[in-house]
Amino acid sequence: MQKEMDFESLLSSYMKLIKKRLSIQNKFLGKIFFVIVLLSLSSNSNAQKELDVIKDWKGFSNAPNALYDHITDQAYGLLNERKIEVENLRSTDDWLKYQEKVKGSLKKVIGEFPARTPLNSKIVSTIEKDFYRVENILFESQPNFYVTSSLFIPSSVKEGDKVPTIVYCSGHTAQGYRGGYQQIILNLVKKGFVVFAYDPIGQGERFQYFDSVNNESIVGAVTREHAYSTAQIFLNGSSLTKYMIWDGIRAVDYLLTRNFVDGSRIGMTGRSGGGFQTAYISPFDDRIDAIAVENHITTYTRMLQSIGPREGEQNIIGMFSNKIDHADFLIAVAPKPALMITTTNDIFNIDGSKEAEEEISKMYKAYDKEDNFGRVEDLAAHSSTKKNREATYAFFQQHLDNPGDPFDEELVPLSEEELQVTPTGQVSTSFDNYESVFSLNKKEAEKLNEKLKRSRKAIEDYPAKVVEYAKQLSGYIKPGTNPKPVLTGSIRKTGYLIEKYFIKGEGDYPVPYLLFTPDASNKKAIIYLHPDGKIASSSESNEIEDVVNQGYTVLVPDLIGTGETGPGEWLGGSYFDHAYNKGLIYQIWYPSVMIGRSILGIRVSDVLRLVQVIKENDEIKEIRGIAHEQMSPVLLHAAAFEKSITHVALIKPYSSYRSIVASRFYAPQFIDNAVAGSLQYYDLPDLAAGLAPIKLLISGITDGNGKHENLSIINEDIEIIKSGFKNTGTENNLFILDNASIEDLYNFFD
Missing domain, CATH: 3.40.50.1820 (Alpha/Beta hydrolase fold, catalytic domain)
Structure with a gap:
């Protein structure tokens, strides 16, 4: 069908060309040319049809999706084995053993993190606002691997105060946290929280494939940046997931260098891609005391049935063969306070969210901490809603011991210029010695190649x-x-x-x-x-x-x-x-x-x-x-x-x-x-x-x-x-x- 449509479209284009280019006097020649083109294109189209083997076989009508179906059928089998295992967990001891197994599986698929190296942090600018100030900060999660970030500090913070702090993880916007996330960030600040927001890899000021001439990503913004680098990292046996988790861990490292941050009251939240980061980072950092995951948690079965696998950084080698599903990331952090923030018309299927909620709730019940976990829901698409934001404020106010009014206010966001960290607005054009995901992964490949050279002997x-x-x-x-x-x-x-x-x-x-x-x-x-x-x-x-x-x-x-x-x-x-x-x-x-x-x-x-x-x-x-x-x-x-x-x-x-x-x-x-x-x-x-x-x-x-x-x-x-x-x-x-x-x-x- 597509080939026939392409043929008709191409034929139409040729007819328009003929009408435009040929004069009235050349109508006869135009007709001859048209017939030649028609015969040529018909010949190619018929040649393709002539070679079809199964097109008219009704049993193979879904053959164009055969590869996806074959692979996901195997994924469903692995995920169902995990589901049966979870359904058979009965006692508290069963659940505690399962949690330890999940933690071990997560460590196995993610692998070893880089060494903790100096952050070399620097406050590059400070902006004073009516109820808060912003410090624009640059730090290195790995040597010369720069992370651009901003620390939002309530004006009420005084010398000697210890303040609850929230790490905000941004979703998939080209602007990073400067995009549509300031409403929740500034409301949290207004309620007395310090908020630390940083640019994920491939976003904000951290484009990995930046075109300085056209001021855009060469491979395509955000999700394509993630996919493009993920493929190369997979060949080394690693994942972009690990890079992004490590950025989050180092963000917490930075927070603990600030004397007004209360290390016993650190939260993390984010929506969509930020929800992914929150869910995936928290099992690897015990210093995070409470998490709120927005527009992300469902089940992988529902995801594969509906929208398919998500962006590159959300996929890990052997994730399914090691029986890991979305719920396991929150199971791993129990009994710490955790909130699922969902919408009924989300791309992350709501029934899957409910199924995940049921499993996670049993883990918290095993700890006798049912009140530490919950799910909120609003009638909306893949988006932030006032109801859900207010539920988030109330959650952190309760579990990070910072009581107050959870009302969501309309606040004026800062401009991208105010939150710019690097001199040019991009790490890649601001520093000569910067590392990218590509350069770091290439160095890892060189190490692996030296190992292969020894094996070849x-x-x-x-x-x-x-x-x-x-x-x-x-x-x-x-x-x-x-x-x-x-x-x-x-x-x-x-x-x-x-x-x-x-x-x-x-x-x-x-x-x-x-x-x-x-x-x-x-x-x-x-x-x-x-x-x-x-x-x-x-x-x-x-x-x-x-x-x-x-x-x-x-x-x-x-x-x-x-x-x-x-x-x-x-x-x-x-x-x-x-x-x-x-x-x-x-x-x-x-x-x-x-x-x-x-x-x-x-x-x-x-x-x-x-x-x-x-x-x-x-x-x-x-x-x-x-x-x-x-x-x-x-x-x-x-x-x-x-x-x-x-x-x-x-x-x-x-x-x-x-x-x-x-x-x-x-x-x-x-x-x-x-x-x-x-x-x-x-x-x-x-x-x-x-x-x-x-x-x-x-x-x-x-x-x-x-x-x-x-x-x-x-x-x-x-x-x-x-x-x-x-x-x-x-x-x-x-x-x-x-x-x-x-x-x-x-x-x-x-």
Whole structure:
């Protein structure tokens, strides 16, 4: 349907162009041109329809969402196991043991925090207002990793006073706490609380990809900044979550340097993305005495059923496989006072909020502290309401021992200029020595790479270990019994036959594929992987037809998430609009990481099912593989896991996962087949080196941005591969070319 709409739209554009450009005298020529365009576009559209395998099969009407459905089905299973465990908790002792288990799981998935280094805090300016003053403050949560913040201090605070203090975490606004959060901040100050607000990573004055010319984020503000950096951090086995939690912990560190802050009365609150920060930071900092989480807590089951996974920083490797749900963050802080602030029409489903509330309440009951937990609700969308703000004031007044009127007043917010901390309004353009998430993560990758270099010296043991690491980290599941292909149609071409098949994939979804069988077979088959799926076979430079005409049987699939089985309808903040992006869906990649698997692992399993199909054909004696661009890691893993593929050709592959981490602006589509945590144990060149002694051709290798800018890493990666083949004495089986021609492929495969 979309292709038909695109065709009509394009046709309409051409008609308008014709009317505009052609004079009355050239009407006849215009009609001829129109017919040519119509025939050309109709031909392309019909070619695509001609290659459809499952379009008219009613049972596969939801096939474009197959990848999301398959991954979330596994997530639901893991979350349901957790739910059953919680439902079976009976005694106080059961709940206390469960809480300790949750704390241990949270520590495991987050990992070790950085060392506590000097904050090097500085008050850069002070503004006096009628009932408070503001100190604009700069501090370093890590060396040269600057945090911009403002401390709101009531005028009533006198020398020697010890005042209850609240850390305010901002939601997803480009302005950070200068955005729509000042109403609650200033009301808390008016009621006698000190409030400390700071910019989260990628917001306010802490854009990680700032364009000083256009005064905006290069990759897209806020959620896209988070998604873009999250992918690189995942490859190291860490998370943006850890960076943001650590910022919150260091914010509390700073507060305790101020003599008027009462260390026994510290609260934390925030809405939306600020609610996430509040929920996730508080289990890791015992100094936070009371929390109010607004517009965030639901259940992950409800979230996956409705809006899908949220922004990058809210996702953690192995979160679901370690049976962690939203409620667990508040269960972990019990019996400290906690408040859930909800709205009925929130994007975070209200029924999920109620289900989470039920679980959390039982934890507080186990402590006999039911009064320390509650939930408030108002009829509204994903927003702050007067009722909910007043409930927040009352909560902190009660639990931080600061009684008073909880009435919400309309107060005049400060301007962005008044709350500006850095000289230019951005850390990145104010300091030459600043660190970004990218630079810090890149340094971690360099440390991991030094560890891999040491491992590679164990020539005999390492290749086998790499395969096991890759299987485990990718979440690969070995195919079971041979799948039975279903034929849905055939197309006769000059010199060959195209048959349209599908098989059952790893889960309850089809894997459509085209089988090109030459009239004169050379008894060799090629499995052909392309980011565009089987529609690549209709391209003008028809590589597939060329090799079929040489006698090769060629199998071209739509691997899950491509072609007729993708990429899905989950848009949100998951797409990047770079010219080189072909539509990677981050929101599908996230849950694959959270269940402890990868999209790549699922695809590899299906590729090896297709290999089984080829092997069932007695006429075929040898199997080769060709993969283009970001599909190259799939073929590389498949060939490493299954020795039936004797020749592997990678066309324009990126050189390594490390090259993605090392590229400040990597190509987003490369993340599709990335394996979270891989750089702790192996990288793509290790798999390629381990393919020896089979034949390997690499043509047009690129860096993590799909270019040739980071030549040092490209060359290092090539040397790793060369060493693997040299160690087996099969250097002549490795071919590294700048731009392989079709003749080069013929020669290689022969």
